[in-house]
Amino acid sequence: MPPRLLPTPLQSPLRRLRVNAGEQLEILDQTLLPWHKEWRRVTTLADAEHAIIAMQVRGAPLIGIIAAYGVALGLQESDASDNALNAISARLAATRPTAVNLGWALSVICERLRPIPVGQRVAAAWLEADAIAEEDARNNQLIGANGLKLLQYIAASHPPRTLQVMTHCNAGWLATARHGTALAPVYAARQAGLPVHVWVSETRPRNQGLLTAWELQEAGVPHTLIADNAAGLLILQGRVDAVIVGADRVAANGDVANKIGTCLKALAAAHQCLPFYVAAPFSTLDFNAATGDDIPIETRNDDELRLVTGVDNHNQADCLRQIAEGHSVYNPAFDITPAALVTGIITELGVSAASEPALARLRESEDR
Numbered sequence: 001m002p003p004r005l006l007p008t009p010l011q012s013p014l015r016r017l018r019v020n021a022g023e024q025l026e027i028l029d030q031t032l033l034p035w036h037k038e039w040r041r042v043t044t045l046a047d048a049e050h051a052i053i054a055m056q057v058r059g060a061p062l063i064g065i066i067a068a069y070g071v072a073l074g075l076q077e078s079d080a081s082d083n084a085l086n087a088i089s090a091r092l093a094a095t096r097p098t099a100v101n102l103g104w105a106l107s108v109i110c111e112r113l114r115p116i117p118v119g120q121r122v123a124a125a126w127l128e129a130d131a132i133a134e135e136d137a138r139n140n141q142l143i144g145a146n147g148l149k150l151l152q153y154i155a156a157s158h159p160p161r162t163l164q165v166m167t168h169c170n171a172g173w174l175a176t177a178r179h180g181t182a183l184a185p186v187y188a189a190r191q192a193g194l195p196v197h198v199w200v201s202e203t204r205p206r207n208q209g210l211l212t213a214w215e216l217q218e219a220g221v222p223h224t225l226i227a228d229n230a231a232g233l234l235i236l237q238g239r240v241d242a243v244i245v246g247a248d249r250v251a252a253n254g255d256v257a258n259k260i261g262t263c264l265k266a267l268a269a270a271h272q273c274l275p276f277y278v279a280a281p282f283s284t285l286d287f288n289a290a291t292g293d294d295i296p297i298e299t300r301n302d303d304e305l306r307l308v309t310g311v312d313n314h315n316q317a318d319c320l321r322q323i324a325e326g327h328s329v330y331n332p333a334f335d336i337t338p339a340a341l342v343t344g345i346i347t348e349l350g351v352s353a354a355s356e357p358a359l360a361r362l363r364e365s366e367d368r
Contacts, residue, residue: 034214035311045074052095059175060248064105067092072125080121097296100249104283139281140179142348147185164241166199169259170211171246181279182246198223232268247280254339254354255292266341279346292336305329
């Protein structure tokens with residue numbers, strides 16, 4: 001495939017990423033949110049690796065974007081040869097194994113850079129990373145539009161009132177290039193004048209639901225933060241109209257890998273015959289994974305569960321121990337939601353059933 005270059009560096013209003021092409025980028029450090037809003041300079045390949053591993057950037061699409069910029073940073077430090085490109089890509093690919101967008105972005109940028117002369121690769125890498133970010137931003141908008149149609153249909157099926165949507169983890173603008181995935185339909189609904197309220201689960205132990213609550217607050221979207229284990233009660237009480245979550249990887253048969261706790265919401269929704277949608281760009285589909293059993297599940301550091309982070313009375317970030325050091329814990333970052341529990345998958349190409357034949361047809365339409 002020939003390289004697809006933008007004529008100018010990225011100029012879109014990325015509120016979680018600032019790019020100074022040819023030198024560095026800055027990221028909004030999500031480990032400090034929602035207490036402190038702080039930008040971090042990312043000037044080296046090692047910085048990009050750390051940002052992904054330490055979860056200073058989160059969300060499958062954004063991880064892929066940062067990895068693409070990491071390639072540009074790595075090439076600035078090397079001879080930009082094929083060997084260097086392969087080594088840089090391998091280092092970044094090892095940072096987080098579950099999010100397929102990471103490998104997708106690295107594959108795309110490497111494929112586009114290889115035909116380019118070595119002396120021109122650094123400049124081209126920045127432009128190609130910009131192009132990946134811009135593509136994700138466009139996909140976010142289309143996912144929002146496709147998801148809006150579903151929300152409008154659901155809203156029309158009951159008496160006029162505020163639509164109640166539940167989500168899990170963070171799949172909004174903090175996790176992507178612009179509108180988000182799971183939250184894109186919510187933002188589109190607000191723009192369309194459709195009253196909507198979001199139930200936001202904490203998503204422990206990384207508390208990524210706090211990021212969703214923070215960004216919804218910033219956007220003026222009505223929402224309520226809940227303990228993860230309150231989700232089932234709300235669903236069974238009939239206080240939820242639909243569940244929309246993001247995804248880190250979708251297998252060829254429609255099984256979905258997403259933040260730990262997603263499957264529990266899907267089970268409760270299935271019991272109540274409640275729509276359970278997964279919103280993700282087409283690049284999140286992994287046709288090399290036949291089922292969810294083929295998706296690697298990342299296990300995080302045990303101390304993420306043993307320790308809890310917050311702010312003290314002086315608004316200073318602090319960390320407290322809630323489980324004794326050495327106490328046996330299990331801290332998987334993701335779970336697998338079986339395809340049978342998924343009502344549909346919302347992509348930029350449209351809404352697809354979570355089945356092997358339907359996703360194969362979606363792949364054919366993408367290839368065309």
